[in-house]
Amino acid sequence: MNRKKVLIITYYWPPAGGPGVQRWLKFAKYLPDFGYQPVIYTPENPSYPLLDETLVNDVPENIEIVKTKIWEPYQLAEKLNKSNKKFKAGQFDVGTNQSWKSKLSIWVRGNFFIPDARVFWVNPSVKFLEKYLKENQIDTIVTSGPPHSMHLIGLNLKNKLPNIKWIADFRDPWTEISYYQHLKLTKGSDKKHRLLESQVFKTADFTLATSYTDAENFRKNGANAICITNGFDEQDAKNNPIANSSTYFTLSYIGVLEQLRNPEYLWKSLQNLVAVNSQFAKDFKLKFVGRVDDKILQNLENSSLKNHLQNLGYLSHDKAILEMENSTLLLMTNFPNDSSKGIIPGKIFEYLATGKQIISFGPDEADVATILNKTDAGHHFGYSDESKITEFILEKYQLWKHGKLSERKGNIEEFSRRNLTKNLSEILDQLAS
Template sequence: MKSKKILIITYYWPPAGGPGVQRWLKFAKYLPDLGWKPIIYTPENPSYPLLDESLMKDVPKDLEIVRTKIWEPYQLAEKLNKSNKKFKAGQFDVGQNQSWKSKLSIWVRGNFFIPDARVFWVKPSTEFLEKYLKENNIETIVTTGPPHSMHLIGLNLKKKLPNLKWVADFRDPWTEISYYKHLKLTNRSDKKHRFLESEVFKNADITLATSYTDAENFRKHGANAFCITNGFDESDARHHEQSEAIFSNASSKFTLSYIGVLEQLRNPENLWKALDDLVKTHLDFAENFSLKFVGRIDDKILQTLEDSSLKNHILNLGYLSHDKAVEEMAKTSLLLITNFPNETSKGIIPGKIFEYLATGKQIISFGPKDADVARILTETKAGKHFSYEDSEKIKSFILEKFELWKAGNLKDNSENIEQFSRKNLSEQLAKIL
């Protein structure tokens, strides 16, 4: 059977690090076995917030990758204010942490670069790809965002080539993302964002969401939307059933670990307070507790923790390669995941939860009530979800796990996680295509 070609338009591609790159990297890995030949279209000179060379090993050797140059103004923005580099990772200073330079930079970013600073790649990419698609007989494309400028490339191509099949993949929402309200948009800019988003929903043949709630919301806005979550790959997640040796290499401390980027908008202050109280009031807990960070933690969050009783319990390993980060997940007692606190973010499912699930470790989660993450944790019996208003319940949960750990009874366990394997998710995608 001859494979059908599918062009994937993505800003993030190895050696880019972080969860955003892994979704289509894994689809590109498994789609060839399902009748599809992926071709990647990505910038030649991108400005990535994180690099992870270890992900290069997952790029299929025979995968065709097409690159063209991009101009983006982040280098200029970083000269104005070093904290602007956070924009590339979707991070913002908020509230009292905002300087006048931060406020100005955020206002410029939101009102001058719509939908984002990669918008200058849209026109040249449209011109290049219109010709490329015709010459290579490609009838199906995927755009994956953020950055949502990728969807504008798809929108332009769909209008020029009406018979083209277009899949718009939203790894995060556009106007419903939590930081959207922090962009200091004028009414005119807000209307433009919403108009462009609506055009994408109406013109894409298929819209993909990474959560159940987002898919439902997209359908309400006129999209032909399906949910395909992110997941874990058995070949590199080191599943607890396959890697017993690594998992036995547990920490000598009762360790709560956060893996990934933690910005101010997802800062679980009530958790830090609960841990601070436990360290002050439970001598046994204080002697055996460790708070481990792997990844980029906002400087201001870190400073707050170091000014508290948790100071001597922090192990900050910084950014590690994906492989090393997975190993650190295994060497822990509890895994922490956080989401934006507002109701509109209940559909966000951070990608790392699936790799967390693959370890079999228990998970403590923070975010809005009735979040999709809570649904997954309930279905898999993998942990507990809390709102940012909870306090005493958090302490009870942590103490319960601590007592089990102390008695040697904190077992690895999770159920029904096979549905989230990258291979199974790729099969879902192939059916939709």
């Protein structure tokens, strides 16, 4: 079968860990089924915040991977302040937790490296890829950000080679992301971020968003935007051993949890339940799988939840899925402000695939709430709904205690990675016609 080549420009690629790598790893896995042959362009020596060697097993056989060297300033930043390594994972201290070193580092990051610290890879990549695309007769490229420097590679290539087709994939928004307001930007820096974002929106042939709200916002700002969410891969669950039935009522959070998404009212509600309900206290376990901010862990360890904590740290993707399946309830959090309504954490789709009930926190009328309602998979709360949170947890606990907590059986096929790749292939078909 003759497959049309598509160049995918992505910073994250195995052995990178975390959710950022999985979107295009899975697209690359299934694109050949729809007549397209992905070619990956990625750094030779990246500075990844997390590593997961098991994801290498999911890289398609015989896929062409092109690499060039990148220079990043993170090593210098980490010498100034060890907490700067959080930047690589989209984390940093906020509010009263900020030291002067943190404040300085955030200011430097936001104003000196626009749009981000991978910007030094843009010009060398454009020079290399301009020649590579011509020599290999590839006329369709995809850029995946963040880091949004990847989109600047696409923007420059489109300007130099007007006949190429370009899809800009935004796994997260640029200036609309919640932590943008914490970057301590000068007016000039803010203007430059917004100008570059606007140029990407108006120049790309298609802009992909991972949520319905983001796609709508992108369209308002001049983009030809379409939503293709993240999803779950049925083969991931099939490759896992059968989950064990837990003897504990286990609420699990899988992934990175930073200060800006800390559900403090949930912790307060759980502390009250542990204090007043001795049976619940005996049965309850709070499990973390992934990178949890040190300040959050410290506060929990100094609370009445201390003896109920199980912190497993970062686990490989396959083991993380097994921990989801070994849980009773699955926790998901989002930034509390309204501008975050469009953020759909990638973990929700793997949560859905387990059939477990999901408890979610974030702004009202969020896209996450739409998905949970559509699939009957759980409940979405505002951060201050303390009494409603307690009622929900107690209701699920009583059902679990009596063996009546059933798993969701709703249709989630539209979120399978293969079906989502089919949607992507239809966009590629449009560009090729």
